[in-house]
Amino acid sequence: MSNGFDSRRGGGDVPFATTLHVRDRCLCLHAQRAARAIARRFDEVFRPLDLKSGQFSLLMALNRPEPPTLGPVADLLGMDRTTLTANLKPLERRGLIEVRRDAADRRSRRLVLTGAGRALLAEAVPLWERTQAELEGALRPFDDPDRLRAGLDALR
Numbered sequence: 001m002s003n004g005f006d007s008r009r010g011g012g013d014v015p016f017a018t019t020l021h022v023r024d025r026c027l028c029l030h031a032q033r034a035a036r037a038i039a040r041r042f043d044e045v046f047r048p049l050d051l052k053s054g055q056f057s058l059l060m061a062l063n064r065p066e067p068p069t070l071g072p073v074a075d076l077l078g079m080d081r082t083t084l085t086a087n088l089k090p091l092e093r094r095g096l097i098e099v100r101r102d103a104a105d106r107r108s109r110r111l112v113l114t115g116a117g118r119a120l121l122a123e124a125v126p127l128w129e130r131t132q133a134e135l136e137g138a139l140r141p142f143d144d145p146d147r148l149r150a151g152l153d154a155l156r
Contacts, residue, residue: 030149037156038135045127049120056128058087059113059121062097067110069102096120 023029042053051059061073074084088111091097096117102108113121135155142151 025149027149030153033153034155041135041155042128042131045131046124049124049127051120051124054087055091056121056124058084058091059096059117059124062111062113062117063121067100067112069108069110073111091117 039053042056046053046056057077058073061076062068070081070084074081077084079087088097088099092099094116095114098112098114100110100112102110138154139148139151142148
């Protein structure tokens with residue numbers, strides 16, 4: 001690293017220059033900040049539907065010709081099964097989804113989008129489309145890593 005900090009040595013303080021370097025260059029930090037900003041934006045848009053951005057993504061992940069099992073949904077959403085199960089509970093209480101045993105494999109559970117869940121998705125999709133287009137428009141000028149980081153920061 002060019003800031004004089006050797007990450008292989010043990011102990012000692014991390015120079016403030018390293019803190020600034022990480023703040024300015026860390027893709028993870030930039031992505032996390034942008035993800036939070038994007039989620040807040042969608043949360044605001046979905047508020048009239050009493051829906052959070054993560055719930056929208058989860059409902060959309062269930063919108064398939066055949067109800068999926070936990071594994072593929074967890075993989076799609078990048079979460080473990082325990083977290084997915086916790087996130088399903090509020091949607092189940094609202095009657096938006098049902099968790100059913102798989103007829104072919106009684107150990108598996110299928111995640112079924114109910115009629116109410118489909119209706120809510122139908123209301124949410126136009127809101128998502130408008131907001132998604134706005135976000136993509138804000139990113140259009142950025143096409144290399146520095147510009148992309150700046151673009152992600154612009155969405156905060």
